[in-house]
Amino acid sequence: MTSKIFKSTIISVIVALILTIALFFNVLYHESLNTLEATLKEEVALVKTGVEHEGIAYFDEATVNQRVTIIRDGKVIYDNATKSEKLEDHSDREEVKEALATGWGYAQRYSESIGKQSIYVATLLENGDILRISANADTAMSLLLKMSVHIMWIVLLVLLVSFVIVNRLAKKIVKPINDIDLDDIDVIAPYKELSPLYSKLQRQNYTIEKQINELHKRQDEFKLIVQNMNEGIVLLNTDGNIVTYNEAMKKLFGLDDIKIGDSIYEIYRSQAFMSAIKEVLAGSKQDLHITYNDRIYEVIMGPVKREDSQNEGATVIVFDITEKQMQEMMRQEFSANVSHELKTPLTTISGFAEIMKNGLADPKDTKELAGNIYDEAQRLIKLVEDIIHLSSLDSKDKQDEKEDVDLHKLTSDIFEYQKANADKHNISMTIEGEAHIFGSKSILEEMLNNLIDNAIKYGNEDGFVKVTLKEDDDEVKIAVADNGIGIPANAKDRIFERFYRVDKSRSKELGGTGLGLSIVKHAVIYHDGHITVESSPNGSTFKIVLPKKA
Ligand code: ADP
Secondary structure, eight states: OHHHHHHHHHHHHHHHHHHHHHHHHHHHHHHHHHHHHHHHHHHHHHHHHHHHHHGGGHHHHOOOSSEEEEEETTEEEEESSSOGGGSOOOTTOHHHHHHHHHSEEEEEEEETTTTEEEEEEEEEOTTSOEEEEEEETHHHHHHHHHHHHHHHHHHHHHHHHHHHHHHHHHHHHHHHHHTOOGGGOOSOOSSGGGHHHHHHHHHHHHHHHHHHHHHHHHHHHHHHHHHHOSSEEEEEETTSBEEEEOHHHHHHHTOSSOOTTOBHHHHOOOHHHHHHHHHHHTTOOEEEEEEETTEEEEEEEEEEEOTTSOEEEEEEEEEEOHHHHHHHHHHHHHHHHHHHHHHHHHHHHHHHHHHHHTTOSOGGGHHHHHHHHHHHHHHHHHHHHHHHHHHHHHHOOTTSSOEEEEHHHHHHHHHHHHHHHHHHTTOEEEEESOOEEEEOHHHHHHHHHHHHHHHHHTSOTTOEEEEEEEEOSSEEEEEEEEOSSOOOGGGTTTTTSTTOOSSHHHHHHTTOOSOHHHHHHHHHHHTTOEEEEEEETTEEEEEEEEEOOO
16 A cells, blocks of 8 residues: 555656646747747847948948848848848748838748748838847747756755655555554544444454354354263364264274374274265265174264365264164063063964864863963963063153052061962062062062072972162162072073073963063162172072162
């Protein structure tokens, strides 16, 4: 801007200077012509007096610096510069005609005879001759030329001074603009001419600040969401280098030293993963499952494209689907088990019923066959009941059906119910201690009944079942102990699995479904507690701890 102001001003100065000089020269030239004309007129008047007194002889003594011509009837009778006879007829000369008409004549033109631009002043003499004095008009021009050297110096000086002044001026004009502090624009403009600029900058500053704040807000919100997501997120550039990632990504892959700029290929080197990354960077979406540190992840990758469809990189989102996959596996296993467990008694029932239907059974065996059908039907009913209990526990809302439950009372009711069963094997049942819990009575009943039922089922003849109840301010402890067959150490971790049985045929014989302890475990989880088992060949003790929070 400074140089633009400087250039414009200097050009203006030069134009003004040229115009001034041209006008000055013009005025000077005309002024010098006027002076010359006045001088010639004075001289003409002087010579006129002399010639009128003495005739042409006047020129013998008088010294006239200029060219003098005397014209009679158009013919030159005297000329001190050129031989008169060589001169043509002068009657048509402008100054001659004017002098004849008015007494005085003036003309300016190029003289053919002397070959110069000339000024002519003519006067009418008393005898009717025309006296004409002419001078070289170049005299004025040469005067000007002489002056031009000085003028050139003056011009140079003026230009030099102008350069300095304009330079300083340009800097001075631009200084307030250069001095504007865009971070501190909320001040009054130093010059009123700058006020509109200041107002505009203030408005713009305000808008920019608002937009930046809005942008920061959005960025923070986005960051907060991304950082708090359970899913790992990584943004890659076109080379597969990490542009950004979230905490979850670090946790999922157990990466402590992951850095922006690292190559994604360094993080996980499986062939399938690397080729999926290549595909996504080439522009196609990818979805794959990978296993890392014993966990199963679903990795969804999508290309990031610009408006012109050019690839900018890719987003990689990682979901930990280990639990989901496990649940799916369990669900599939459970369905397969249920089908199998249902099919076995049904096949037996169908077989016995067919024998009876076809009259193939000996009448004396009918009772036994019907008894077998009844037993299998009972097993089926128990199995269906257990499946219903389990699925209802799976879907139960924990806020439902809670009340103060007297566990002592509940246990003795179950003892009452199991008495005939226990008596068959001469098993004694005792309760020790008292405890109350705020929970679901039906679920707790199911839980205790299954444990006591197992203790009798897998107990020894003449054995015992002992339920111990304890309670403090924080928790309730329940222990169900027996002196039965015990659980082998390698089976301890599996007995809570659905349909797991240590001895399948024994369990079946005893009317077990393999779902009892699964129901117990769910009942404990429903009450936010935990269950452990201690077992030896001399018996087993199931220990449950339930928190007492309301
Ligand atoms: P089941 O219907 O077969 O009893 P459960 O889920 O109740 O199914 O128990 C799973 C398995 O754990 C049983 O088959 C049995 O082998 C073992 N078990 C459970 N309770 C006891 C116990 N008190 N003593 C010994 N073994 C037990």
